[in-house]
Amino acid sequence: MKIIDKVVGNYDGKSVIEYSLTNDSGMNVSCLNYGCVITKIIVPDRQGNFExxxxxxxxxxxxxxxxPYFGAVVGRVAGRINGARFELDGKEYQLAENESPNHLHGGRKGFNSVVWKVxxxxxxxxxxxxxxxxxxxxEEGYPGNLDTCVTYLLNNKNELVITYEGKTDHKTLVNLTNHSYFNLSGNLKRDITEHILQLESDRFLELGEDLIPTGKMIGTKNTPFDFQNGRRIMAGVNSEHPQNLLAGNGYDHPFVFTKKGENQVVLSDEESGRTLMVTTDQPCVVVYTSNQLEGPFSIYGVRARKYLGVCLETQGLPDAIHHPEFPSVILNPDDVYCSTTTYRFFANTLGD
Incomplete structure (x- = not known):
């Protein structure tokens, strides 16, 4: 087990450092003190090729x-907040409208774009x-001083365990997640449309035209949103379901886990043999299939395009502050925000 670090840039007058974590089997996780950004996760395929x-x-x-939030921790609140405003104890708070007229992923300078102490x-x-x-x-319109600690721990089981903790001195909102885009083909050899996704959810949140939950939960049965027994992401890309079309021909939806407590999401790529098992104590996962990923830039030498990655954002339900029926994302001064998500990578051999 080892950690190597190097300075890779400067931001707001502070050094940006990349840390490289490696376990005894060669799995590597590289990340920055800027936004807690995960820059690389290098794991073997079924042939033992590390990519x-x-x-x-x-x-x-x-x-x-x-x-577009590659690998970053987003907060104080992940997802969109309708109208970039909310009310707590009779007082209204105006947030940054960084996706006007709404607030997205913590604002113009959210947790994804600050330098953290390490x-x-x-x-x-x-x-x-x-x-x-x-x-x-x-900051960004949120009340209260919030002290946040995020822990990345790589072990010899090829698990990356991410733990989030937060403490405030005034009632506020907290809903943190990691915004990594996964592509198990390795080094972006293929897009993620043939990846198979399985998750323990029989409901998803309906989105409005602004991609904010309407409050309605839709059953997944007999729809392209039913991943309980596993299905290819291509199902949503090719779907005529109004919610798939609304999201840009794919998924950008919160899936509500069937049971409370620990839940699993499994993503696999048959050709490489790689599988990612995500275990979380959060009530939902936002599945985003990079439907909007386009632009005049490259990602590790590959031109940006739709469906290059899939985000599995374990978190509280988006815009929960405007939906009292959703689990609360309010943090009180006497409480500690705490959640854990584990990412375990393994490779299946042929015939498994």
Whole structure:
């Protein structure tokens, strides 16, 4: 187990450092102190070939200007907040309208675009990093001083365990996630339309024209949104379902887990043999199939295009503050925000 670090740039007068975590079997996770961005995850395929399975950039300077949240921790609140405003205890708060007229992923300068303090973790069977950020009262319009700690821990089971913790001095909103785009083909050899997704959900949130939940939950049975027994992502790309069309021919939807407690999401690529098993204590996962991923830039040498990656954003339900029937994302001063998501990678041999 080892950690290597190097300076890769500068942002807001602070050094940007890339940390490379490697376990005893050769799995590697690289990440930045800027936005806690995961730049690479390198794991073997069924032939033992080690390749990168997430989207990112070769150069740090591309992240502030071009990144659609590649690999970042987003917050204070992941997803969209309708009208960029909310009410707490009779007081209305106006947030940054960075996707006018709405608020997206924490605002113009969310957690994804600040430099975090870092402490290394070195154990016998795991290496990792603890990231710390103090979000001052009023930042992006949110009330309360919020102290956040995010931990990335890589162990010898080829698991990356991400833990989020937050403490506030005033009632506020917190809903954190990691926004990595996964592509298990390795080094972006193919898009993700043939990937098979399986998840424990029989309902998803209906989206309005602005991609914000309407509050209505739709059953997945007999629709392209039923992943309980596994199905290819292509099903949503080719679908005529109004919700698939609304999202840009694919998925950008919160799937509500069937049961409370620990739930699993499994993503697999038959050709490479790679499988990613995501285990979380969060109530939902937002599945985004990069339907809007287009632009005049390249991702590790591959031109940006739709369906190059799939995000599996484990989190609370988006826009929960406007839907009292959703699990609350309000954090009180006497409480601690805490959630854990584990990403386990393995490769199936032929015939498995």
């Amino acid at each position: 990168n399975v997430v989207l990112g950039f070769e150069e740090f300077d591309d992240y502030p200007d071009l990144s 402490e290394k973790i070195e154990k016998e069977d795991a290496v990792g990093l603890q990231f710390f950020y103090h979000s001052p009262d009023g």
